[in-house]
């Protein structure tokens with residue numbers, strides 16, 4: 423039986439925690455766990471954290487391991503609208519690089535998978551779609567070679583993007599480029615207008631926006647680390663290393679791909695212990711696996727109301743979030759040179 427009762431028996435702080443935790447429930451099965459980044463500086467920069475997702479797309483296409491990679495890019499006509507896209511050329515991986523902080527609908531993913539059905543495919547998707555796409559693999563979609571997912575703390579509706587665009591003081595028709603993780607790590611929301619004006623908010627803007635526009639189904643979702651995918655990527659919140667991703671291979675196929683990329687000097691990987699991962703992501707794991715605490719829930723109930731949203735001082739809340747992040751996010755870790763063997767990783 424999994425202990426869903428709460429944090430009883432735990433003593434978690436930013437700098438450390440002791441006692442046991444339920445690994446199967448919090449992390450679930452995996453074969454390889456590391457921290458890493460792309461060794462191609464341009465791809466590392468393109469990505470949201472270590473550019474490992476971008477590097478995987480490039481590696482799979484360059485080596486003809488798959489013929490198409492499905493990820494999320496922006497609509498060409500409406501550069502503020504995230505959409506699933508299929509990429510066949512290495513030169514195009516930039517189009518699907520980087521996180522798009524918006525809930526994507528399964529139907530549009532399914533349509534694209536159907537369109538690409540004759541091609542060997544790798545697909546990036548939300549943790550909640552992993553099971554459905556695994557089922558598709560069993561039911562004839564044997565062309566899907568890799569399912570790649572990410573850590574999914576909060577996911578938000580399209581209104582969140584609209585809100586940020588409004589706060590940036592830009593009209594949608596005037597947007598030339600948009601990004602959710604742009605600029606110096608960890609990056610933030612950015613819009614560039616057709617006449618070259620850039621407006622940017624730090625990543626802390628998402629703390630407020632995540633609560634204001636948290637999708638109903640996402641509030642109740644306990645999936646966090648792409649459970650069941652071949653490879654899962656997340657932010658590596660380590661004080662001594664910027665622009666790095668958590669890289670978790672959950673299947674043999676995922677582990678083999680990551681190892682091949684490492685052997686061919688495409689990614690740099692460091693070993694990390696599982697309890698360090700839990701400590702690093704405890705701020706989200708706690709909420710995903712044991713539910714939103716009283717205080718956070720209260721704030722959510724208040725700020726989700728349309729009438730309240732317009733009254734919230736955006737800049738002040740960003741300032742407060744920035745201070746909170748300094749306290750809650752980022753740990754010190756001794757990075758081992760090699761990814762740890764299964765027996766050593768706890």
Ligand SMILES: Cc1cc2nc3c(=O)[nH]c(=O)nc-3n(C[C@H](O)[C@H](O)[C@H](O)COP(=O)(O)OP(=O)(O)OC[C@H]3O[C@@H](n4cnc5c(N)ncnc54)[C@H](O)[C@@H]3O)c2cc1C
Nearest residue numbers: 469470471472473474475476493494518520522575656657
């Ligand atoms: C909605 C969302 C919530 C997230 N929440 C967390 C979190 O709470 N904690 C955390 O540590 N990390 C979270 N991440 C993951 C994080 O933002 C990075 O994606 C991850 O660290 C990998 O970075 P990278 O530089 O290695 O990947 P990149 O090189 O940036 O590649 C990312 C890949 O993911 C694909 N992608 C981007 N957005 C989506 C999407 N919405 N749906 C499907 N595929 C997509 C891209 O097409 C690309 O192929 C979240 C990501 C998303 C999209």
Ligand code: SF4
Nearest residue numbers: 549550574577640643
């Ligand atoms: S929070 Fe859960 S339901 Fe929402 S997108 Fe992420 S995995 Fe899917």
